Every structure is written in C-alpha cells, then in structure tokens.
Amino acid sequence: MFSGAFRERVRNSWVEMRENPARAGLQALGVIVGVAAVLGGFSISDSQRRRADELFVRLGGLDKLNVQPNPVVNDGRPSALQTANLGLRRQDSEDGQDLDAKLVAGASVVKSARTRVRSPYADQERQVSGIGGSYLATEGYEVAHGRAFSAEDVGNGSPVAILGTEAESVFFPHGDAIGSTLRVGDVPVRVVGVFEERVFRFRKSQGNRFAWRNRIIAVPATLVTRRFEGDAYQRLDRVTFKMRNVDAISAFSKELSGLLKANHRQQEDFRLDDVNARMKKRRSQGDVYNIIFWLSGILSILGGGIVNVNIQMASLKERVREVGVKMAIGAPGKEIFKEMMTEALLVSGLGATVGLIAGIGFSKIITGAIGIPLYMDPKSFLFAFVLASAFGFLFALYPAFKAARLSPMEALRYE
Amino acid sequence: MKPIIETRDLTKTFGSNGVAVRALRGIDLTVDRGEFLALIGPSGSGKSTLMAILGCLDKPTSGSYAFDGERVDGLSNAELARIRNDKIGFVFQMYNLLPKASVLRNVELPMLYAGVRRKERRRRATELLERVGIPEKAKSLPSALSGGQRQRVAVARALANQPAMLLADEPTGALDSKTGHEVLELFSELHRQGNTILIVTHDLSIAALASRQVEIHDGRVAEASQVA
Numbered sequence: 151m152f153s154g155a156f157r158e159r160v161r162n163s164w165v166e167m168r169e170n171p172a173r174a175g176l177q178a179l180g181v182i183v184g185v186a187a188v189l190g191g192f193s194i195s196d197s198q199r200r201r202a203d204e205l206f207v208r209l210g211g212l213d214k215l216n217v218q219p220n221p222v223v224n225d226g227r228p229s230a231l232q233t234a235n236l237g238l239r240r241q242d243s244e245d246g247q248d249l250d251a252k253l254v255a256g257a258s259v260v261k262s263a264r265t266r267v268r269s270p271y272a273d274q275e276r277q278v279s280g281i282g283g284s285y286l287a288t289e290g291y292e293v294a295h296g297r298a299f300s301a302e303d304v305g306n307g308s309p310v311a312i313l314g315t316e317a318e319s320v321f322f323p324h325g326d327a328i329g330s331t332l333r334v335g336d337v338p339v340r341v342v343g344v345f346e347e348r349v350f351r352f353r354k355s356q357g358n359r360f361a362w363r364n365r366i367i368a369v370p371a372t373l374v375t376r377r378f379e380g381d382a383y384q385r386l387d388r389v390t391f392k393m394r395n396v397d398a399i400s401a402f403s404k405e406l407s408g409l410l411k412a413n414h415r416q417q418e419d420f421r422l423d424d425v426n427a428r429m430k431k432r433r434s435q436g437d438v439y440n441i442i443f444w445l446s447g448i449l450s451i452l453g454g455g456i457v458n459v460n461i462q463m464a465s466l467k468e469r470v471r472e473v474g475v476k477m478a479i480g481a482p483g484k485e486i487f488k489e490m491m492t493e494a495l496l497v498s499g500l501g502a503t504v505g506l507i508a509g510i511g512f513s514k515i516i517t518g519a520i521g522i523p524l525y526m527d528p529k530s531f532l533f534a535f536v537l538a539s540a541f542g543f544l545f546a547l548y549p550a551f552k553a554a555r556l557s558p559m560e561a562l563r564y565e
Numbered sequence: 566m567k568p569i570i571e572t573r574d575l576t577k578t579f580g581s582n583g584v585a586v587r588a589l590r591g592i593d594l595t596v597d598r599g600e601f602l603a604l605i606g607p608s609g610s611g612k613s614t615l616m617a618i619l620g621c622l623d624k625p626t627s628g629s630y631a632f633d634g635e636r637v638d639g640l641s642n643a644e645l646a647r648i649r650n651d652k653i654g655f656v657f658q659m660y661n662l663l664p665k666a667s668v669l670r671n672v673e674l675p676m677l678y679a680g681v682r683r684k685e686r687r688r689r690a691t692e693l694l695e696r697v698g699i700p701e702k703a704k705s706l707p708s709a710l711s712g713g714q715r716q717r718v719a720v721a722r723a724l725a726n727q728p729a730m731l732l733a734d735e736p737t738g739a740l741d742s743k744t745g746h747e748v749l750e751l752f753s754e755l756h757r758q759g760n761t762i763l764i765v766t767h768d769l770s771i772a773a774l775a776s777r778q779v780e781i782h783d784g785r786v787a788e789a790s791q792v793a
Binding site: 155158162165166169170468471472474476477478479480481482484485557558559562 | 617620622623642643646647649650651655657661662663664665666670674675677678679680683722726
C-alpha cells in the first residue's frame with residue numbers, strides 16, 4: 151500500500167492542495183471546528199472529573215469501606231434482642247480486621263464528642279474526635295509538628311491531643327501549642343502534635359473544601375469513650391476499613407455484613423458505605439455531560455461535513471473540467487477517485503491536526519478561566535482524530551465516486 | 566505497416582427514448598502513420614463526435630475502430646484511458662490546462678498517470694518546453710501566459726508520452742491569426758519530424774496546410790482529397 155505509487159499520489163495531492171488553498175482551507179475548516187469541539191468538550195469534562203477524583207483520593211483514597219450506626223426505628227417497646235444489642239463498638243472493628251487479613255489493610259475508628267474546650271487564649275464549644283486504629287493514614291492526615299499517638303496512648307486512653315491548624319491558631323495563637331495543656335471537658339489534655347494544613351480548592355476561586363479538617367481536635371478514642379462518656383463497651387461513631395484492593399470491597403462488605411449482624415444480635419443497626427461505589431456513582435452522573443459533548447462534537451463535525459459538501463458543489467464546475475482534462479490525458483476513473491480520496495484524507499488529516507491544537511488551546515482557556523488544572527486523556531485525542539478523519543473520508547466518498555464515473559467528453563464540455 | 570486509424574461503418578447515435586440524433590452514419594476512414602490529416606466540416610456535421618471517438622474519449626454505437634493495430638471499439642473506460650494516456654496527445658481549442666498548476670506540472674501530468682518517475686518527468690517536461698519554445702515559462706501559471714503560449718504548453722503536454730498520434734481540435738480557434746499561424750507552424754514542424762497529426766477544423770485555410778483533407782457532412786465522409 152505504501153508503494154511508490156502511493157507516495158506519488160500523496161505528493162501529488164499535497165501539490166494540488168497547495169495549488170487550491172482556498173478550497174482546501176474551507177474543506178479543512180469543518181474538520182478543524184469539529185475536532186476542536188470534541189477535544190475541548192472531552193478535555194474540560196475530563197479535567198472536571200479528574201479534579202473530583204482527586205478530592206476523593208485526598209480524602210484518604212477510594213479503597214475504603216465505612217461502617218456507621220444506623221439506629222433501628224423503635225415503635226413501642228424495644229425487643230429483648232434490641233435491648234441486648236450494644237451497637238457499633240471497638241470489638242466490631244477488630245473482628246472485621248480478623249475476618250480477612252489478606253483483604254483488610256487496616257481499620258480506623260472514630261468516637262466524637264461535643265464538649266467545652268479551653269486554653270489560656272480561648273474557650274469554645276467544640277467537636278472533639280476520638281480516633282483509633284489507622285485513622286491518620288485512612289483519612290489522609292499527616293502530623294506536621296510533634297508526634298502521632300502511640301499504641302500506648304490509644305490503649306490507655308492517655309490525655310493527649312493533636313490539633314488541626316485552625317484549632318491550633320484559635321487555642322494557641324502564638325505557636326506554642328506543643329507541650330501546652332488544653333482542657334477538654336474537665337480533663338486536662340497535653341498537646342503532642344499539630345497536623346499538616348489541609349487545602350483543597352475545587353476551583354481556584356472557590357473556598358477551601360477541607361477547611362473543616364483543619365478544625366480537628368484529635369484525642370485517643372479510648373479517652374472519649376472512657377473518660378468523657380464512661381462507656382465500658384467503647385461504642386463508636388464510625389469504623390472505616392482500609393482495603394488492600396478496591397475490587398475486593400463488595401465481596402468483603404457482604405462478609406462483614408454477616409459478621410456485624412451476628413455481633414449485633416441480628417439487628418441491622420449499621421450502614422455500610424463503599425467509598426469507591428459512591429465515587430463511581432458520581433462519575434456516572436458525569437457521563438451525561440460526556441454524552442452531550444459527544445453529540446455536540448459529532449454534530450459540529452457533521453455540520454463541517456455538510457459545509458464541505460457545499461464547497462465541493464460550489465467548486466464543482468471548476469472541478470469537473472479539471473477531471474475532464476485529467477481523463478482526456480489518460481487518467482482512468484479509478485485514479486481520479488483515488489486522487490480525490492487522498493486529497494480528502496490529507497485535508498481532513500491536516501484539519502484534524504490543526505483542530506487538535508485549537509482544541510488544546512480552547513481547553514486551556516476554559517479550564518484556566520474556571521481555575522482547574524487541565525487534564526487531557528490521550529484517548530480523546532485519538533477519538534477526535536479518528537472521528538474527523540472518518541467523517542472527512544465519508545463525505546469525500548460521494549463526490550469522488552461521482553467524479554470517477556464522469557465520461558471524459560461530458561466533463562470537458564461541462565458548463 | 567498497419568494504418569494508425571482504421572474505421573469501418575462507424576455510427577454514433579445520441580439520445581435513447583424517442584428522439585434519437587444520428588451524429589455519425591457510417592464512417593469509413595483510414596489514416597496512415599506520418600500523415601497530417603485535416604478533418605473539416607461545418608458545425609453540426611458530426612466532426613466533433615468523430616474526433617471524440619477517434620480520440621478514444623467516447624465509444625461508437627456500432628462499427629469497428631482499430632487504433633494503432635488494436636481494436637478499441639469494445640474496450641472498457643479504463644482501457645480507453647490507458648490508450649489516451651499512452652498513444653494520443655490532445656490539443657484543445659480552449660487549451661484545457663489545469664489553471665492552478667504550473668506550466669511544468671501541466672506538462673508532467675500525462676507522465677504522472679503513465680507512472681513515470683518524478684525526476685524523469687521533470688527532465689522530459691523541461692525538454693518539451695524547450696522544444697515548443699517556452700522554456701522560461703516553466704514555473705508560471707497558465708493564466709500568466711498569452712493564448713499562443715498556452716497552446717504551446719498544451720502541445721508540449723500532448724507530446725509528453727511520445728504518442729502515436731496528435732489530435733488537435735480547432736487548435737487556433739481562440740488565437741489571433743498571427744499566433745494561430747505560429748502554432749500551425751509548430752504542427753507542421755512536428756509533422757516533418759515524423760509525427761502523425763489529425764487536426765479538426767472548420768477553417769479551410771488551416772486545412773490547406775495538411776497533407777490530406779477529409780470532409781464530414783451529415784455524419785458521413787463527403788469527400789477526401791489528396792494534396793501533393
């Protein structure tokens with residue numbers, strides 16, 4: 151196929167294209183606009199989606215399964231089993247981890263309390279998060295200064311705390327938090343660390359979506375359950391299992407469901423929340439936009455194709471005479487057909503390339519204006535390019551076929 | 566040696582349903598190699614139709630036509646294209662050059678379809694432009710040339726594949742008498758060099774330059790005369 155004759159034909163088409171710049175330019179215009187629209191549309195929606203994915207990842211990853219209490223609605227007197235049920239507690243998190251060590255990388259637990267928090271500088275009613283297990287890793291927190299909780303801290307319920315940057319600036323505005331004492335409820339708690347500030351803006355102009363995470367006042371979960379609440383059963387607000395493999399979540403959640411039901415006296419007083427599934431759902435909602443972009447891209451290429459056909463019609467007289475001359479000097483119909491198709495492919499190929507460049511510029515401008523980083527999927531490039539070339543090819547077929555079937559005399563005398 | 570053109574009872578009928586126009590009503594014509602033949606006749610006589618068939622641009626309705634010893638009346642369009650490319654050089658009244666292509670590329674074009682390599686094409690086209698006396702116009706567009714120069718380009722293009730016959734249809738029809746005369750001089754020169762030339766015209770003074778005239782009238786050969 152890439153014989154000398156083919157190269158010769160491409161070279162000839164290139165020359166003819168340059169001899170007729172207006173015709174070629176107008177033909178390419180439809181393709182350029184179409185490709186730019188498809189690529190731009192895809193890239194903008196991909197960038198938006200990529201940003202949303204990033205949010206999930208920054209929240210500690212997608213490979214998580216949350217378990218939260220979901221109290222059974224009581225009408226009238228609770229049954230004996232309901233009374234005997236202890237709810238979501240620390241034991242559940244341990245049993246869950248033991249269920250399948252190959253699948254579960256770790257588990258974090260949270261027990262929060264709302265209480266009065268005091269320092270020499272501030273006195274506020276605050277949410278205090280009692281944390282345990284691999285909470286920091288699971289939720290994406292990092293300690294900036296000081297240290298994390300030791301196993302001993304969590305085991306004994308030591309009166310220690312780690313603050314988010316906002317909490318730090320409220321309670322210890324002079325930066326002397328570490329080593330200082332914070333009164334949480336009636337308990338004096340020593341600050342041992344400060345978390346890294348968490349910032350995530352969906353768009354540049356928007357506020358920090360992670361602002362709430364900087365408000366955290368973290369203490370060992372055991373401190374909350376024992377000292378604040380006096381709860382010997384160590385009931386929890388949430389258990390999060392970190393999985394080794396995202397695909398294992400659904401299988402694991404079935405097993406876990408059975409286990410929890412057995413632990414909870416056959417009560418389904420818990421709710422499983424698969425983070426990955428939640429994100430997938432969000433993504434599938436984004437697919438609607440993709441379909442719209444597809445359609446608009448295809449429509450603009452179609453429009454370009456129709457413009458193309460019109461241009462071919464407008465230049466028909468000139469073209470037919472040209473075909474007549476070529477036939478008279480010995481070009482067979484097949485050669486005329488190949489010539490026109492090569493030219494069309496060349497024009498749509500070049501148009502598509504220019505369209506890709508225009509599409510990149512277009513996407514850059516739009517994502518820059520809404521303030522999200524640009525992400526372009528190589529697949530969008532390929533798709534836009536193939537689509538445009540295919541349409542260029544299809545719309546060239548009919549005129550080329552017609553031209554090839556002309557008789558030389560008809561073509562020479564065409565007026 | 567076989568004649569270059571030999572037709573027997575050639576007819577051509579246009580139109581199918583109802584109104585049939587019989588443009589050619591049985592042409593017997595023989596043209597020998599090396600001849601300079603003028604095909605004359607008033608407009609509507611059928612000489613243009615005959616020219617198209619002799620030039621393998623059209624097919625006869627009936628009758629036989631042998632060109633260069635080969636029967637061509639039953640050939641396919643692609644085969645006719647090959648013969649036109651290989652063996653016939655056309656010169657038209659309105660030049661019929663590609664308007665956007667350079668003079669050089671216009672002359673190269675028949676060789677492109679013959680599959681001649683690029684360098685060889687360029688070399689031969691340059692040579693041909695020298696032969697017709699306008700080597701300096703190689704890079705110009707046809708629109709920048711005078712009518713006479715354009716017709717010289719057309720002659721150069723017609724000679725590109727060293728055809729067995731040159732077929733000229735009113736080659737001076739669009740030219741003033743002086744340039745027309747110069748172009749005819751070129752044909753005479755080519756004839757002296759051994760080329761077979763068939764010229765279609767309604768102008769008897771042009772026909773007088775040919776070695777033989779054949780008059781077409783109402784789709785038939787009316788008279789054939791031999792000039793010494």
